[in-house]
Amino acid sequence: xxxxxxxxxxxxxxxxxxxxxxxxxxxxxxxxxxxxxxxxxxxxxxxxxxxxxxxxxxxxxxxxxxxxxxxxxxxxxxxxxxxxxxxxxxxxxxxxxxxxxxxxxxxxxxxxxxxxxxxxxxxxxxxxxxxxxxxxxxxxxxxxxxxxxxxxxxxxxxxxxxxxxxxxxxxxxxxxxxxxxxxxxxxxxxxxxxxxxxxxxxxxxxxxxxxxxxxxxxxxxxxxxxxxxxxxxxxxxxxxxxxxxxxx
Ligand code: 8X3
Numbered sequence: 139x140x141x142x143x144x145x146x147x148x149x150x151x152x153x154x155x156x157x158x159x160x161x162x163x164x165x166x167x168x169x170x171x172x173x174x175x176x177x178x179x180x181x182x183x184x185x186x187x188x189x190x191x192x193x194x195x196x197x198x199x200x201x202x203x204x205x206x207x208x209x210x211x212x213x214x215x216x217x218x219x220x221x222x223x224x225x226x227x228x229x230x231x232x233x234x235x236x237x238x239x240x241x242x243x244x245x246x247x248x249x250x251x252x253x254x255x256x257x258x259x260x261x262x263x264x265x266x267x268x269x270x271x272x273x274x275x276x277x278x279x280x281x282x283x284x285x286x287x288x289x290x291x292x293x294x295x296x297x298x299x300x301x302x303x304x305x306x307x308x309x310x311x312x313x314x315x316x317x318x319x320x321x322x323x324x325x326x327x328x329x330x331x332x333x334x335x336x337x338x339x340x341x342x343x344x345x346x347x348x349x350x351x352x353x354x355x356x357x358x359x360x361x362x363x364x365x366x367x368x369x370x371x372x373x374x375x376x377x378x379x380x381x382x383x384x385x386x
Contacts (some may be wrong), residue, residue, distance in 0.1 A: 141359075142166040142205075142215050144195055144253055145222030147174035149322035150272060153348035154219055157356050159185040166212060168204075168222070168253075170194050195222045195249025205256040214264060217359055218257045220250045221272045223294075225287040225328040239286045246290035250297065258305070267310040268359055271298045272351075275318045275371060279380040287328075291316075302368065311366045313358040318373035319383065321345040342385030343376035 141158050145151035147169035155165055159182040167175050168191045175190040182188050189212055193204040223246040226238035250271065261267030276284060277291030298314035305312060325336035339345075351372065358367040376384045 139163040139216045140166065140212060140214060141217040141219065142168060142253075142257060143219040143221060144168045144249070146178060147171050149324065150317075150320065150348045150351045151219070151221040152178060153352035154221065154355050155182060157349070157352040158217075159188075161356065161360070162186050163217070164212070165189070166191060166208070166215070168193060195253055196244040198248075198252045198255075201249075201252045202256050205253070213260060215257050215260060216266065217268045217270065218254065218261075219270045219272070219355065220253060220294075221270075222249055222253075223272065223290075225284070225324065227330070228283045228287075228328060230283055231285050234286060242286050242290045246287075247293045247297075250294060254301070258301075258310070261310050262305070262308045265309040267305075267308075268313065269301060269305070269310065270313045270315060270355055270358060271301075273298065273314050273316045275316050275373065275377075275380045277316055278371065281381045298369070302366075306366075313355075313367050314369045315351065315354055315358070316369070316371045317346060317351050318371075318377045318380070319345045320348060320351060322348050343383055344374060346372065346374045 141163045143151050143154055146155050146167035155167055155178055158165055164187045166189055167178055169175050172192045179188040179190055191204045193200045195201060226241045227235055271294055273294040274291040276288045277295040280288040295314060298312055302312040319339060321340045325339040326333055329335045354370055354372055361367050
């Protein structure tokens with residue numbers, strides 16, 4: 139199996155690379171930071187074959203060139219994990235920073251589309267494949283001050299459904315995974331490096347860990363051939379809804 143993971147240099151992508159390495163999947167690790175990808179590749183290369191691609195998912199030309207540059211032995215991608223994405227800022231619509239909006243729409247929506255456009259035609263040609271889109275509880279429940287992030291994840295939900303409609307006939311499975319609060323660098327990015335504010339998001343309860351999401355992805359991609367795990371929402375046990383978390 140060959141798996142391509144975007145956003146592999148941290149968080150859910152990093153944990154998924156580890157989980158896939160344990161399954162001996164050959165890995166194409168993608169991210170923006172070569173040093174981080176090299177570090178991860180170094181940790182996993184004893185378990186499986188690993189290659190890296192550096193690109194920003196927001197740049198269509200670069201995405202296409204990078205994926206197009208894969209040697210033949212790496213081209214038959216079986217699993218695409220569209221994990222790259224982030225939240226930028228948390229503010230009311232009238233106060234929104236347009237650069238933050240662009241980063242979320244371009245990264246979470248366009249980026250997912252660009253990578254998929256580069257990978258999916260090969261899957262169609264081979265009549266096999268599995269796409270895992272990392273959405274969010276925010277794609278199902280819009281919350282105050284998060285309109286644009288929630289909209290970007292609602293778009294991911296729609297794209298998962300649309301991809302499944304278009305690709306099922308070609309033997310390609312599509313899984314949408316919608317996590318709640320996962321303790322990663324996510325909140326630190328959202329709050330622009332304010333680590334104290336970020337820590338508060340995960341305080342007073344046991345949040346999900348990146349490995350919990352990686353386990354869920356493994357569950358979806360190892361399901362029997364006749365089973366599609368279409369949509370999974372995964373929350374911490376203390377989280378009842380996007381903005382309802384019971385803290386100690
Ligand atoms: C991350 C979950 O609830 O912070 O996508 O939006 S949440």
